[in-house]
Amino acid sequence: MEKILIIKRDNKETERLREILDLAGYDVYTSSYAVQGIRNALNIGPDFILCDIAFSNPSGSKDVLTSIRKSKNTAYVPFVFLGTDISLQEQHRGIARGADDYLEEPVDSVDLLNTIAIRLEKSHKFVTQRKLPFSSFKERIEGYRILDQISKHREIRTYGSKEIIFGVGQYVRYLYILKSGRVKQSKANQGGKELVTDIFSPGDFFGTEALVFDMPSKTSAVAIEACRIQLIPKEVFLQALTGEPYFDALILNHLALSIQHKEEKLLSIAYDSVRKRIADALLQLSEDPGGKKGGVQMLQEDISQLVGSATESVSRTLSEFRSKNYIEMSSGRIHILQRERLANILN
Structure with a gap:
């Protein structure tokens, strides 16, 4: 589980960021002050850092970015600044000093998760290429x-x-x-x-x-x-x-x-529509060894939690699929009748 450190004064935006990341499955830590943030970064060893741009003053003794990049343990951890009305000059200065990106506050949840996913993927490439694959x-x-x-x-x-x-x-x-x-x-x-x-x-x-x-x-x-x-x-x-x-x-x-x-x-x-996420989930679950005779036995509540959508939206989409004869539902089990139709939704 990836650890994300938020270095930012406690406020409603900090709590909102924590909730978004917590629900997304990340292990979230917060620090309210620069010195505390630097100390936590060195002790925790986060996989990703979000930092208030107010805590980055190159001429100050408590500059978070400089301290993070000096340590061999955190030198390559993805580091993204948070702030409002960040000038282009500030962005260029931060990138030159080792920041990876900037996010404008209030941060859009989609932009936040997308930025983290992309940066983590790049960060993990070294590990997966050098340490993980089997040679045969x-x-x-x-x-x-x-x-x-x-x-x-x-x-x-x-x-x-x-x-x-x-x-x-x-x-x-x-x-x-x-x-x-x-x-x-x-x-x-x-x-x-x-x-x-x-x-x-x-x-x-x-x-x-x-x-x-x-x-x-x-x-x-x-x-x-x-x-x-x-x-x-x-x-x-x-x-x-x-x-x-x-x-x-x-x-x-x-x-x-x-x-x-x-x-x-x-x-x-x-980014995907509810229809696409549900179609994808049904196709994957029906291929599992536990899906007896092509049937998927799951409550609509479980499917909504799996695809990250409201139960009402899942119910409407399943009803649509049933009306089009893509699936049939009986005894708490969903049977796929036209796999190719569901697969077409993914394209």
Whole structure:
């Protein structure tokens, strides 16, 4: 999970930025003063920094940008200034000193998420190109072989529909391997509005972020339907992670793909229509091993949380698809009748 540091005096705009980023699934930290911001940046090691331009005075002793760029640990962290009526001269001066971009306040949520996604993607390219890819198919298979080896004879636990597997703020004690059924991973803001960040199907494993970074989970995992999950204890997982290079590469690759998926999802929510997002979700879910006979068993509320739209909009769109005979709905399951019609919506 990417960490974003906001260095800005506390006000309504700061809280609005925090809520947008929190709901988008980022781990958000705030600092109200320049010195505090510099200290937090060096201690936290953020993946992205948003900073009030008022905290950047090249001639001052508390210039945030200069201090951030001097440290080898934060020298290449994406850094974006926030401000109102920022002159072109100020922008050029900041870029020359190492800033990556500027955002005008009040910041548009779409511009904010898009800027972060693009900058993070560029930042992650070095990691994914130099550290993550397997050099051969054989090495990928070896990583899964080790996963299979450490999962042998481990407990398999049964969860009922809507049962919580782990919640926000809990320390994850296991790597979870889904054997049957489906699980949703989601995050909610302070107002209770929920966004589904992932849907897991048989064969998927989850809980890796909290285990690798040894921190309380920022998301919850809930069974969509009755499921069976194999539990690999944390200490067994960490031992394999540190002692088996192929397994380490497998998990690192998994985390990279998770980041890529999150960025693509944010861009989809920001720019794609509700019809396109729902069509895409139905097509993907129906291809999952958990989608029996092409059917998708999900509540409309779950679909709305998955695509980031109101339940009413999802209901209207599904009704439209049903009236056009793209889908049929029965017994809480959605069956796709014309995949090509739904696929055309994506183009």
